[in-house]
Each structure stands twice: as C-alpha cells, then as structure tokens.
Amino acid sequence: xxxxxxxxxxxxxxxxxxxxxxxxASAIADETEKRIGRPLTWRPMLLGPVxxxxxxxxxxxxxxxGEYSKRDFVRTARLHKVPFTQPxxxxxxTVAAARAFYWVQDQDPVKARALAKALYRAYFAExxxxxxxxxxxxxxxxxxxxxxALAKALxxxxxxxxTRREVDAAIAAGVFGSPFFIADGEPFWGVDxxxxxEDWIRTGGW
Amino acid sequence: xxxxxxxxxxxxxxxxxxxxxxxxASAIADETEKRIGRPLTWRPMLLGPVxxxxxxxxxxxxxxxGEYSKRDFVRTARLHKVPFTQPxxxxxxTVAAARAFYWVQDQDPVKARALAKALYRAYFAExxxxxxxxxxxxxxxxxxxxxxALAKALxxxxxxxxTRREVDAAIAAGVFGSPFFIADGEPFWGVDxxxxxEDWIRTGGW
Numbered sequence: 418x419x420x421x422x423x424x425x426x427x428x429x430x431x432x433x434x435x436x437x438x439x440x441x442a443s444a445i446a447d448e449t450e451k452r453i454g455r456p457l458t459w460r461p462m463l464l465g466p467v468x469x470x471x472x473x474x475x476x477x478x479x480x481x482x483g484e485y486s487k488r489d490f491v492r493t494a495r496l497h498k499v500p501f502t503q504p505x506x507x508x509x510x511t512v513a514a515a516r517a518f519y520w521v522q523d524q525d526p527v528k529a530r531a532l533a534k535a536l537y538r539a540y541f542a543e544x545x546x547x548x549x550x551x552x553x554x555x556x557x558x559x560x561x562x563x564x565x566a567l568a569k570a571l572x573x574x575x576x577x578x579x580t581r582r583e584v585d586a587a588i589a590a591g592v593f594g595s596p597f598f599i600a601d602g603e604p605f606w607g608v609d610x611x612x613x614x615e616d617w618i619r620t621g622g623w
Numbered sequence: 624x625x626x627x628x629x630x631x632x633x634x635x636x637x638x639x640x641x642x643x644x645x646x647x648a649s650a651i652a653d654e655t656e657k658r659i660g661r662p663l664t665w666r667p668m669l670l671g672p673v674x675x676x677x678x679x680x681x682x683x684x685x686x687x688x689g690e691y692s693k694r695d696f697v698r699t700a701r702l703h704k705v706p707f708t709q710p711x712x713x714x715x716x717t718v719a720a721a722r723a724f725y726w727v728q729d730q731d732p733v734k735a736r737a738l739a740k741a742l743y744r745a746y747f748a749e750x751x752x753x754x755x756x757x758x759x760x761x762x763x764x765x766x767x768x769x770x771x772a773l774a775k776a777l778x779x780x781x782x783x784x785x786t787r788r789e790v791d792a793a794i795a796a797g798v799f800g801s802p803f804f805i806a807d808g809e810p811f812w813g814v815d816x817x818x819x820x821e822d823w824i825r826t827g828g829w
Binding site for chain 2: 467470471472473479480481482484485488489492493495496591593594603604606607609610612613616617
C-alpha cells in the first residue's frame with residue numbers, strides 16, 4: 418500500500434544511452450509506469466565518470482562477465498520482446514546524446530522522451546552510431562526537433578554545464594549503473610529489478 | 624519448444640554457500656524445477672578462487688554497489704517470500720560446507736540437497752556461522768547425517784580433492800558468480816535470471 422500522499426510521486430529513471438539494459442528499460446518504460454502506478458522522470462546520465470570514481474569498467478570488458486553479458490543483452494531484449502542488435506561500435510561516448518535530451522527536455526518533456534526512445538532504437542536496433550553528430554541530429558530531426566537549433570545548442574557552454582549538473586546529481590544520488598531507478602529514496606539497479614520495484618511500491622516500501 | 628531428446632535434461636545449478644542470492648535460489652529451487660520442466664543438479668562451488676582469477680571481490684566490498692547490495696539481498700528474499708537476515712559474519716569460508724555436500728551427495732543425492740537447504744537456512748535465516756565446524760556438523764546431524772563420520776570425512780584428502788575438482792570444473796565451465804545455471808551449455812547468472820532461463824527453455828533456446 419502506498420500512503421495517499423505518495424500516490425503518483427515520480428520515480429527517477431536514470432540511464433546511459435550506451436547501455437543495452439537502459440535501452441530495454443526505455444522500451445518498456447510506458448508499461449513500467451502502468452505496472453508501478455507512478456510516472457517515470459527520465460534522467461540520462463554518463464557511466465564514464467561513475468566508473469572513474471569507483472574503479473569499474475564497461476561490463477563487456479570485465480573478465481568472464483564480458484562474454485557472458487553479450488549473450489545476456491540479447492536474451493534480455495528477447496525476454497521483453499524488444500528488437501536488439503549488438504552495435505558494431507560499443508560502448509560509445511553519449512555526452513552529446515544526453516545534452517540533446519536535456520535541451521529538448523527544457524522545451525518539451527514529451528518530445529524529450531520520444532527523442533530518448535528514438536536515439537536508443539537507432540543505436541541498439543538499427544546499429545547507428547549516435548555518438549556521430551550527424552546521426553544524432555538526423556535522429557532528432559526524425560521526431561520533429563529543429564536540427565539547426567540543436568546543433569547550435571550542443572556548442573553552448575550553458576547546456577554543457579546543465580548536463581554536467583545532471584550527471585553530478587545522479588552520482589550524488591548514488592547512481593552507479595544503468596538503468597537505475599530511485600523511488601522515494603530507494604535505489605533499484607537494472608531492468609531486471611522492475612518486478613522488484615513494482616513489488617516494493619505495491620507493498621508499501623520497507 | 625524443447626526437442627524431444629532434451630526434455631528433462633538436467634540444468635546445472637552452481638552456488639556458493641556464502642551467497643545470499645544463491646540462498647534464495649536454493650529456497651525456490653523446487654519451484655524453479657517445476658517452472659523450467661527440468662531437474663536441477665546442485666553443484667556447490669567457491670567464489671574465492673574465481674575472484675582470484677578474474678580480479679573480482681565480494682559484492683559487499685565493491686564501491687557503491689556494496690551498500691546497495693545489502694538492501695538488494697533483503698528485497699530479493701522478500702520478493703521470493705524467503706526468510707532472510709544478513710549474517711553478522713559475512714562473507715565466510717564455505718569450503719567445509721561444499722565438502723560436506725559432496726560427501727553426502729556421493730551416498731544420497733536427496734539428502735545432499737536437504738543438507739544444502741539446511742546449511743543455507745542456518746546461515747541466512749538463523750545467523751549461524753556455518754564456517755564453524757561444530758555448527759556445520761550440528762546442521763548436518765539435524766537432517767540425519769552421521770556427524771562423526773562426516774567429521775572424519777572432512778579431514779580426508781580424497782574428499783578435499785573431490786571438492787577441488789568440482790570447483791575447477793565449475794570455473795572451466797565459465798561459472799563466475801552465484802547462483803549460476805547452465806542449461807544445454809547456455810549460462811544464466813543470478814536468481815533474477817530464473818524467468819529468463821524459463822523463457823529460454825520454453826522457447827527452445829537460441
């Protein structure tokens with residue numbers, strides 16, 4: 418049971434655009450909102466600075482886990498009926514994608530969510546390298562974003578600073594992986610934790 | 624769909640007695656067998672040698688993930704309706720527990736499974752230190768194992784060698800975590816992968 422006051426309180430949904438599990442989480446995000454009875458606040462972040470802080474590295478580079486994870490990406494996508502192709506270039510730098518998201522977000526949150534889904538799909542279903550500026554702009558244009566204005570904004574120090582603040586805030590909140598959900602201060606790491614998040618909210622937290 | 628020949632082929636179930644997620648997997652193992660339509664072959668192993676090989680460390684020692692994992696242990700147990708208390712001494716050396724399992728296994732596989740469940744319960748539900756020889760023997764006696772004979776066997780170089788071979792075989796099979804399932808050569812890591820294992824078997828593998 419949720420207390421009346423907390424009903425509908427948003428759950429933070431953190432992700433890195435280079436994360437296969439984040440992609441699957443984005444693809445099932447609408448369904449997740451229905452399951453948990455709460456809206457998700459989408460918050461792209463960057464795993465690079467987190468890994469620098471805690472000495473971790475991209476999953477696919479970790480001994481034994483690396484080879485395993487490549488099978489697990491495919492099976493996770495299949496389990497959730499989400500199209501998936503391991504991108505040729507992986508992982509990629511996703512700072513521009515995150516900046517694009519926050520720029521659109523400040524104008525139109527609904528469109529920002531559509532952009533995030535489109536970027537993830539382009540990378541993980543269509544094998545397009547969204548770290549390349551022209552591809553990023555192409556995907557943005559395809560969902561109705563003004564490409565010229567976005568290209569200009571991506572060079573704006575204010576947007577860089579805005580994105581850096583978001584990433585810092587994610588790290589300060591304890592985010593160390595992708596996807597990562599925080600509900601009423603409680604952290605849930607991984608798309609495999611959505612059933613647990615649902616259970617936790619349904620049964621009233623601790 | 625499974626091919627007729629593979630129907631009922633056992634799935635290897637690897638675990639370390641010091642692993643909270645392995646404990647939860649042991650507690651739902653009977654239900655898991657029903658869900659996947661295959662018997663599980665229980666194979667205690669040791670994470671210590673694996674971590675030495677791949678440079679990993681106990682989850683609770685990993686920066687950021689460590690604190691998180693302690694919450695996740697409790698929530699995972701709760702999700703599966705399994706009693707859980709974080710043991711005061713954690714992690715522990717589980718080589719004696721693994722040896723005891725294989726010794727009983729060679730005489731009575733059904734009793735070995737009962738021993739594994741009892742050891743896990745003692746450690747993770749009753750906060751009893753199963754690395755202490757007297758506790759290990761007490762738990763074994765409680766399910767009808769001859770304690771004196773077991774105490775003697777635990778000193779036997781042949782049993783030590785038998786257990787070492789099992790651990791080596793697990794590592795050779797690519798096991799790097801607990802619990803770890805291998806079905807027809809396909810690896811699944813984590814109690815959170817049971818639904819995926821079920822889906823994978825039901826839909827006929829790759």
